[in-house]
Amino acid sequence: MDMLKKLFSLEGKVVLITGGAQGIGKAVAEHIAAVGADLVIFDKQGEKAQAAAKAISKEYQRKAIAFEVDVTKPEEIAAAIEKADAEMGKLDLLFNNAGIVLQKPVVDLEPNEWLKVIDVNLNGIFFVAQAFGRYLISRNKEGAIVNTASMSGTIVNYPQRQASYNTSKAAVVQLTKSLAVEWADKGIRVNCISPGYIFTELTSFVREDWQDLWKELTPTKRMGKPEELAGAVIYLLSDSASFATGTDLIIDGGFTIV
Numbered sequence: 001m002d003m004l005k006k007l008f009s010l011e012g013k014v015v016l017i018t019g020g021a022q023g024i025g026k027a028v029a030e031h032i033a034a035v036g037a038d039l040v041i042f043d044k045q046g047e048k049a050q051a052a053a054k055a056i057s058k059e060y061q062r063k064a065i066a067f068e069v070d071v072t073k074p075e076e077i078a079a080a081i082e083k084a085d086a087e088m089g090k091l092d093l094l095f096n097n098a099g100i101v102l103q104k105p106v107v108d109l110e111p112n113e114w115l116k117v118i119d120v121n122l123n124g125i126f127f128v129a130q131a132f133g134r135y136l137i138s139r140n141k142e143g144a145i146v147n148t149a150s151m152s153g154t155i156v157n158y159p160q161r162q163a164s165y166n167t168s169k170a171a172v173v174q175l176t177k178s179l180a181v182e183w184a185d186k187g188i189r190v191n192c193i194s195p196g197y198i199f200t201e202l203t204s205f206v207r208e209d210w211q212d213l214w215k216e217l218t219p220t221k222r223m224g225k226p227e228e229l230a231g232a233v234i235y236l237l238s239d240s241a242s243f244a245t246g247t248d249l250i251i252d253g254g255f256t257i258v
């Protein structure tokens with residue numbers, strides 16, 4: 001095996017990806033399949049997730065399946081993990097990525113809007129990680145988890161008002177570190193990526209003058225592409241990262257350093 005393959009191959013692995021119907025999850029799923037893994041996608045948009053799995057399977061000649069799962073529902077997650085295990089034979093790695101954003105000033109925010117963002121972005125990440133951890137630990141299996149946080153866990157975005165999102169992502173970073181310590185002796189590594197502004201369905205609806213300002217505030221003067229996160233996720237999932245746990249890998253075109 002050549003060195004590149006030895007370092008970053010995911011051959012023989014089965015990777016569970018949440019929020020893989022579109023955006024970052026879908027782009028990373030394609031790259032994960034390209035480096036040899038089979039895939040399971042969980043997404044609230046069931047049909048779109050199934051179409052993504054079918055297309056990836058065809059393109060990369062890997063097994064890829066999808067289930068309609070709401071990450072805020074622990075029972076749905078547990079049942080889908082059992083089904084996925086039965087269909088794939090095993091699960092090894094998790095890219096825990098589903099998330100939503102809400103831009104609204106705090107004074108206008110309704111209680112249910114705050115709760116919704118926290119529910120998907122924090123509780124959802126927790127419930128999926130918990131179910132996956134239980135799955136691995138009950139089978140005495142080692143593994144790795146990459147959570148999608150955000151640079152919004154470190155900085156406060158401007159000019160949009162999104163306190164619920166920023167708070168949820170800061171919590172994901174701390175949850176990642178907590179799980180990394182709690183599961184270190186089980187051989188389960190837990191890391192997160194913190195993207196800067198990435199052009200996806202999540203950000204495409206935003207006013208153009210704000211997008212221009214985001215680019216201006218980013219040293220590289222542009223937004224990132226979803227595929228520019230794939231290498232980081234593959235690294236953190238792969239054996240190359242065998243000594244990396246509790247890491248928050250910020251990938252933001254330099255936004256947070258200025």
Ligand SMILES: NC(=O)c1ccc[n+]([C@@H]2O[C@H](COP(=O)([O-])OP(=O)(O)OC[C@H]3O[C@@H](n4cnc5c(N)ncnc54)[C@H](O)[C@@H]3O)[C@@H](O)[C@H]2O)c1
Pocket residue numbers: 018019020021022023024025042043044045069070071072097098099100101120124148149150151194195196197198199200201202203
């Ligand atoms: N786009 C960015 O600029 C950016 C920056 C930093 C972090 N992120 C994070 O990256 C992740 C992916 O974002 P994206 O830009 O690809 O967004 P996206 O909206 O394009 O994709 C998110 C996916 O998550 C799914 N999803 C949402 N709620 C769900 C739920 N309750 N259960 C299951 N699936 C659910 C959606 O159906 C969708 O397929 C999110 O966690 C987001 O917060 C995005």
